[in-house]
Each structure stands twice: as structure tokens, then as C-alpha cells.
Amino acid sequence: xxxxxxxxxxxxxxxxxxxxxxxxxxxxxxxxxxxxxxxxxxxxxxxxxxxxxxxxxxxxxxxxxxxxxxxxxxxxxxxxxxxxxxxxxxxxxxxxxxxxxxxxxxxxxx
Amino acid sequence: xxxxxxxxxxxxxxxxxxxxxxxxxxxxxxxxxxxxxxxxxxxxxxxxxxxxxxxxxxxxxxxxxxxxxxxxxxxxxxxxxxxxxxxxxxxxxxxxxxxxxxxxxxxxxxxx
Numbered sequence: 319x320x321x322x323x324x325x326x327x328x329x330x331x332x333x334x335x336x337x338x339x340x341x342x343x344x345x346x347x348x349x350x351x352x353x354x355x356x357x358x359x360x361x362x363x364x365x366x367x368x369x370x371x372x373x374x375x376x377x378x379x380x381x382x383x384x385x386x387x388x389x390x391x392x393x394x395x396x397x398x399x400x401x402x403x404x405x406x407x408x409x410x411x412x413x414x415x416x417x418x419x420x421x422x423x424x425x426x427x428x
Numbered sequence: 429x430x431x432x433x434x435x436x437x438x439x440x441x442x443x444x445x446x447x448x449x450x451x452x453x454x455x456x457x458x459x460x461x462x463x464x465x466x467x468x469x470x471x472x473x474x475x476x477x478x479x480x481x482x483x484x485x486x487x488x489x490x491x492x493x494x495x496x497x498x499x500x501x502x503x504x505x506x507x508x509x510x511x512x513x514x515x516x517x518x519x520x521x522x523x524x525x526x527x528x529x530x531x532x533x534x535x536x537x538x539x540x
Contacts, residue, residue: 349527351528351529359533359534360531360532361472361518361529361531362531366527366528405471405472413477413479414460414522414527415474415477416462416474417474418471419471420470421470421471
């Protein structure tokens with residue numbers, strides 16, 4: 319089967335750094351994406367890693383290790399508005415199909 | 429610019445009633461289209477995807493069906509809703525060779 323595992327909850331304080339890990343087991347793996355979803359809203363695309371290594375986009379970075387079937391999302395200089403759920407998603411098989419993890423709820427406190 | 433429209437935003441339907449949710453995309457041609465369902469506090473489950481008019485692939489057996497009558501229109505339907513069909517339904521699109529999905533604003537369906 320296909321599955322992605324990520325922690326259910328993470329708590330951090332403003333200004334801190336937090337890392338959300340994701341391990342995956344999928345067939346036909348092409349790459350790993352990350353999405354942010356605020357309560358009641360739709361997911362929004364954050365990043366995509368097709369190759370091993372670190373991709374940086376402003377305060378957010380994403381890492382992939384294909385040999386370890388592992389990736390993470392790194393959020394720096396946390397702000398209150400970063401409180402949301404974060405989903406890793408594997409691009410799997412054809413037709414750009416995304417298989418999502420269950421999500422990590424990040425709570426940022428003052 | 430590309431936009432995706434999904435409606436209605438909320439829907440309360442009795443068990444056994446039919447369902448039709450519509451999603452349209454503007455500003456792009458031949459998009460890949462997807463329907464996902466999200467249970468409360470959970471991840472997104474892929475229900476259907478389509479790479480072209482009339483081409484529908486189902487990911488899980490269920491009480492729902494999908495259709496794509498036009499290039500930029502994707503419809504999710506049910507003949508008779510079940511309580512277990514309640515959830516947050518999200519439509520998404522991606523371009524060929526693109527890896528980021530753009531999601532619609534979602535429909536929160538409650539079956540009573």
C-alpha cells in the first residue's frame with residue numbers, strides 16, 4: 319500500500335525553528351510536496367522536492383532523501399500566522415497524483 | 429491568471445438524497461483535475477482524477493461518481509447520499525508537468 323507518516327501535533331514559540339518530518343512508502347514515487355492548511359481553508363502549495371537535498375523558499379525549507387524515504391519541512395522565524403496544519407504529499411504514479419499524509423497541526427505560541 | 433471555483437461552500441443534505449458538486453477552472457487549458465475528501469482533522473483522500481474530457485479514474489470504491497463534461501469542468505455526484513459521505517470536498521487542478529496543486533475553497537457537506 320501507499321502511506322505517509324508525520325507527527326500529529328507540534329508546538330513551538332514565536333521566533334523559533336520547527337522541523338516537521340515525513341516518512342513515506344509509495345510505489346512509483348516521483349517527489350515530495352508540502353502543503354499548508356489553515357482551519358476551514360483549502361490547502362496551499364508550499365514546496366516540491368524531486369531530488370535529494372534542501373530547497374529553500376524564504377522562511378520555509380524542504381528536504382528530501384530518496385534513499386531513506388524521508389523528508390522534512392523546516393519553518394524558521396516562526397510567526398503566529400504559521401499556526402496551521404502541514405501536509406506532506408507524495409507525487410506517485412502517473413497523472414500528477416498526490417497521496418497525502420494525515421497532517422501535522424502546528425501551534426505557535428507567543 | 430488561473431482561478432478555480434467550487435460551489436456551494438456548505439451543504440446539508442438528508443440521507444438518500446442526490447448530490448452534485450461543481451468545480452470549474454479558468455485561465456488554463458487541459459488541466460489535470462482532482463476530487464479529494466477530507467474528514468474532520470484528517471488528511472486528504474483522493475477520490476477521482478481526470479486528465480481530459482470524459483476521462484475519469486477512481487481511486488477508491490465508494491458511493492460517489494465523477495464526470496468531466498467540459499475541459500475545465502469537473503462534477504462530483506451521488507445518487508443517494510450516506511451518512512459516511514459527510515466531509516470537506518476539495519477540487520484541485522494542476523498543469524501538465526507541474527507539481528503544485530491549486531485547490532478550490534471546498535464544500536463542507538453534512539449528511540443528516
